[in-house]
Amino acid sequence: MKILVLNGPNLNLLGIREEDIYGNETLQDLEHKLKEIADEVNAEISFYQSNAEHDLINAIHDAYKADVELIIFNPAAYTHTSVALRDALLGVRIPFYEVHISDIKTREDFRQKSYFSDIAIKVFSGHGTNGYLLALKEALKIS
Ligand code: DQA
Numbered sequence: 001m002k003i004l005v006l007n008g009p010n011l012n013l014l015g016i017r018e019e020d021i022y023g024n025e026t027l028q029d030l031e032h033k034l035k036e037i038a039d040e041v042n043a044e045i046s047f048y049q050s051n052a053e054h055d056l057i058n059a060i061h062d063a064y065k066a067d068v069e070l071i072i073f074n075p076a077a078y079t080h081t082s083v084a085l086r087d088a089l090l091g092v093r094i095p096f097y098e099v100h101i102s103d104i105k106t107r108e109d110f111r112q113k114s115y116f117s118d119i120a121i122k123v124f125s126g127h128g129t130n131g132y133l134l135a136l137k138e139a140l141k142i143s
Contacts (some may be wrong), residue, residue: 001043001044001069001070001139001140002043002044002066002067002068002069002070003038003043003044003045003046003068003069003070003071003072003136003139004045004046004047004048004059004063004068004070004071004072005031005034005045005046005047005048005071005072005073005132005136006048006049006056006059006060006063006071006072006073006074007027007047007048007049007050007073007074007076008049008050008051008056008073008074008075008076008077008078008079009050009051009052009076009077009078010051010076010077011027011049011074011076012027012049012051014026014027014030014101014129015027015029021101021102022101022102023101023128023129025129027049030129030132031047033133034047034132034133034136037133037136037137037140037142038136038140040142041140041142043140045136046068053078053082053084053085056075056078056085056088057084057085057088060085060088060089060091060092060094061088061091061092063092063094064092064094068094069094069095070094070095070096070097070139071089071094071095071096071097072096072097072099072132072135072136072139073089073096073097073098073099073116073120074098074099074100074101074132075098075115075116078115079098079100079104079111079114079115079116080110080111080113080114080115081115082115083115085115085116086115086116086119089116089119090119095121096116096120096121097120097121097122097123097124097135097138097139098114098116098117098120098122098123098124098125099123099124099125099131099132099135100123100124100125100126100131101126101127101128101129101131102125102126103125103126104125104126105125105126106126122135122138
């Protein structure tokens, strides 16, 4: 199975960013753990993070061209604003899990709206970085 883990703005700051909310783990640490899990079952996994909406859109288009079968996506702040990213995912028809480190439903009002939750396979929100591992394991059907 070919999987892309896609991360939106400011997630490159994991480890130093609002640690009370997002924890101490860096994005590199997290990606390393995800790679180990994927390797267990010989799944092909790739990673991309950008702070720019158009780069994330292009990454979704490129995923289509590369026959990626599943995306694990934390759109970060674009969760609450981006019709363009939603349209990109609908356009390429690649199934995806939506992941949030924090529980967006118990935070500020402006984080209550997600442009992705109704079209995601499933949403993992509020499990810390473990949410990515849960999504990957579910996709790969491993425990
Ligand atoms: C986030 C939640 C978003 O509201 C926020 O803008 C982020 C990260 C999360 O992982 O909890 O950047 O997606």
